Amino acid sequence: MDFISLGTFVQLLVTGISHGCLYGLVALGFVLIYKATEMVNFAQGDIMMWGAFIAFTLASYFGLSYLPVVILTIFVMALFGLLLERTIIRPMIGEPPFAVLMLTIGLGFVLRAIAGMIWGHDEKEFDTPYSIDPLILGQVSLDYEQLVVVGCTILLCLALYVFLRFTRFGIAMQAASQNQLAAAYVGIPVKNVVAITWCLSTAIAAVAALLVAPLQLIYPGIGFVVGIKAFVAAIVGGFGSLAGALIGGICIGIVEQFVGYAFEGAYGETSVYVLLLLMLLVRPQGLIATLQRKKV
Amino acid sequence: MRFVLKTNYTQDINLFLHNGQRFWYGLLIAALIVAPFFLENFYVGELTYLFIWVIAGAGLMLLIGYTGLVSMGHAAFMAIGAYAHAVLFKLGVPFLPSLLMAALISGLLGAIIGVAALRMTGIYLAVATISFAFIIEKVISAWRPVTGGHRGFIVPEPVMFGLDFGSDLAFYFLCLVVVIAVMLVVMNLLRSPTGRAMVAVRDSEISAQAMGVNLVQTKTLAFTLSAAFTGLAGALYSHKIGMLFPENFTIILSIKLLMLVVVGGLGSVHGIVFGAVFISILPQLIAILRDFLPTWLAQRRGLEPLVFGAILMFFLMFEPLGLYGRWVKIRSYFTQFPLYRKSTFKRQKSYLRTERVH
Structure with a gap:
């Protein structure tokens, strides 16, 4: 691409990476659930949307300042995850995976509709202490919001990796995912593990929400759009891998920005879906392959 | 419930189990043929x-x-x-x-x-x-x-x-x-x-x-x-x-089709028809529901997707075999009258064993 200036190029790249991190962050939430329970949560994007609206409500109606908003949102959303798990996920343990998949599709629709009824369908703005003038480096202007997204995502990813790999609970989660019955036999409280996994996943969704809210306008449909792209990201990166989700997210974020720029904003979103189908044809296991079939 | 003693393979793969079924499905088709002349x-x-x-x-x-x-x-x-x-x-x-x-x-x-x-x-x-x-x-x-x-x-x-x-x-x-x-x-x-x-x-x-x-x-x-x-x-x-x-x-049509198969009953041919009947009368049902809801709620946008999603979830959680499954249960309650046991239809849970290689 020699027809765009270096400044625009860097600008698009940074925007792409920050959006990509966001997709990756949402993807982290359901990859975590997938790793622990092999359930696929299609409502992750909509859960994130709820997080954004809760943060918005706390900030604008209750007039809280930024830090309490962050803490409260994450706390409320973790409780929300616990509630979801107890009411609709636990009865579904042991059901076929496609039933759980459809259940979460239904859940997404319900969450979106309720959010639309409570907060309306017009777009809302959410400001943070770092929503200040962008950082100017030569021709490039970088929004602090974008930089914060990238930084937080990397930190969260590292923390999750350490958590899953080295802590007692993380290893219990892996055990529960490999063989529920065997894990229960050796004394792992599988039900609690599932509950805490959901809790953790909705808390991650809350973090994603707090990061997406200043970057884009909030409306009930945002979760669906971001959620589907997060799924695309997870598949492009290799479903079931934390690093894959992040790398896949960054890939589609960048592609989306550049294609959108080339066609004057028309086909950016579509290019993501085309990329997914191409990727599935060429390398279905994703950039980082974790899914391998057991040999029978 | 009629039990058919199968004595050969043809009987086993027959589309209709016995003459009773042939009669009822024949009647249904006959009714569908004459119906438009009366409706x-x-x-x-x-x-x-x-x-x-x-x-x-x-x-x-x-x-x-x-x-x-x-x-x-x-x-x-x-x-x-x-x-x-x-x-x-x-x-x-x-x-x-x-x-x-x-x-x-x-x-x-x-x-x-x-x-x-x-x-x-x-x-x-x-x-x-x-x-x-x-x-x-x-x-x-x-x-x-x-x-x-x-x-x-x-x-x-x-x-x-x-x-x-x-x-x-x-x-x-x-x-x-x-x-x-x-x-x-x-x-x-x-x-x-x-x-x-x-x-x-x-x-x-x-x-x-x-x-x-x-x-x-x-x-x-x-x-x-x-x-x-x-x-x-x-x-x-x-x-x-x-x-x-x-x-x-749009996606609403896709979700409607999903609802059709789930509500009808996953894994049954009857379920297709039951589900299709259900989504055909659903708009009327939603219209009736609107009458019962308080106005501030009924006039809100998004009632339809809410109902679609809720129905999908409800059936997956409480009646995964759908309307057809419910019909089979009701039928067997009457055919086996005093001896019907709820646990006949209890679903078996399967425990997860991943196919991923770690």
Whole structure:
């Protein structure tokens, strides 16, 4: 691409990476659930949307300042995850995976509709202490919001990796995912593990929400759009891998920005879906392959 | 409940178990043939829609109910069928070949998506189909010379062998014939080795594979057939609605189709019809619901998706065998009267063992 200036190029790249991190962050939430329970949560994007609206409500109606908003949102959303798990996920343990998949599709629709009824369908703005003038480096202007997204995502990813790999609970989660019955036999409280996994996943969704809210306008449909792209990201990166989700997210974020720029904003979103189908044809296991079939 | 002592193989694979069933289904078909002469035009039209939903539902039931794969973008295949048929028919292709080609085109596109997505687990198909649906929506609105984009596409009157099938009555019978043909194909498919392979894949991929079922081939075939049936339904739908817009085929339609198979009853042919009846009367049900709700809630946008999602969740959690399952339970309560036990229908839980290699 020699027809765009270096400044625009860097600008698009940074925007792409920050959006990509966001997709990756949402993807982290359901990859975590997938790793622990092999359930696929299609409502992750909509859960994130709820997080954004809760943060918005706390900030604008209750007039809280930024830090309490962050803490409260994450706390409320973790409780929300616990509630979801107890009411609709636990009865579904042991059901076929496609039933759980459809259940979460239904859940997404319900969450979106309720959010639309409570907060309306017009777009809302959410400001943070770092929503200040962008950082100017030569021709490039970088929004602090974008930089914060990238930084937080990397930190969260590292923390999750350490958590899953080295802590007692993380290893219990892996055990529960490999063989529920065997894990229960050796004394792992599988039900609690599932509950805490959901809790953790909705808390991650809350973090994603707090990061997406200043970057884009909030409306009930945002979760669906971001959620589907997060799924695309997870598949492009290799479903079931934390690093894959992040790398896949960054890939589609960048592609989306550049294609959108080339066609004057028309086909950016579509290019993501085309990329997914191409990727599935060429390398279905994703950039980082974790899914391998057991040999029978 | 009547028990049939089967003494030979033909009896085992008969479409109808005994003469009682033959009688009742014969009666149903006879009733459907005479019905339009007694009903008002509005109800004839509604029945035609019902048939179209049955055809589309048959496609999705093969995929979800019998192969255990979820598609979130079946509206796209309905759109492809509708536009392909409408465009071909306008170009002068005779009606029947055009109808079949619409199904074929839809099936072929399905096969491409299937080959791409089905080498991995089921979630890949769900995401690939919804992405495909978004792409198709974009293509339809952008490809204006052929599809008319958002200005719409006027579907010509159906004319076959020089006869005009445009009237409600004639089109009703056309759809009735197609519906019976599709149901026969589906029922025959399900008792063939292919159909049984699909069920085996749904129940356990590992054991299916151990018995020599080619997983990718079976799944791709199931998805292709599913797309083809849905395309066929779309082709008929195009005549029924008369004017095609990209907005006719959005995610709401896909979710409606999902609801059809779940509410009807996953893994049963009866379920297709039950589900189709359900989504046909659902708009009326929602209208009644609006009367009972307080005005501030009833006037809100988004009541429809809320009801769709809630119904989907309700059935998956409390009656996963759908309306058909409920009917079987009620029937066996009466046939086995004092001896009915609830635990007869208790579902077996299976515990997770991942197929990932760590």
